[in-house]
Amino acid sequence: MVCKLLLLLVVHDFNIPKINWNVGSSGDSIGKLFLDFVTTNSFLQFVNFPTRANNTLDLILANDQQVVFHLMPLWATAITDV
Numbered sequence: 001m002v003c004k005l006l007l008l009l010v011v012h013d014f015n016i017p018k019i020n021w022n023v024g025s026s027g028d029s030i031g032k033l034f035l036d037f038v039t040t041n042s043f044l045q046f047v048n049f050p051t052r053a054n055n056t057l058d059l060i061l062a063n064d065q066q067v068v069f070h071l072m073p074l075w076a077t078a079i080t081d082v
Contacts, residue, residue: 006063007062007063007064007067008043008061008062008063009060009061009062009067010043010059010060010061010062011058011059011060011061012058012059013051013057013058013059014034014057014058014059015057016030016031016034016057017052017055017057018030018031019031019034019035019056021045021047021048021056022048024039038061041063042063043061043062043063044061044062044063044064044065045059045060045061046059046060046061046062046068046071047059047060047071048071049072049073051073
């Protein structure tokens with residue numbers, strides 16, 4: 001369990017394409033394990049748009065909902081593997 005006294009922010013290209021963040025489910029075991037980690041440790045996922053094709057691979061996770069207050073893509077189709 002993550003300590004609530006410590007603010008944690010994780011920004012990374014996770015490359016777990018089978019996670020549906022809108023409903024909190026995954027089509028494979030790796031995604032399910034990652035979702036379990038995120039929820040068990042009280043992380044919130046803030047990216048609500050695709051970052052690679054139709055997938056949300058680049059994630060911003062934090063244990064405080066007030067950390068991110070405005071988020072938007074800088075271009076129509078993000079290229080993360082440059």
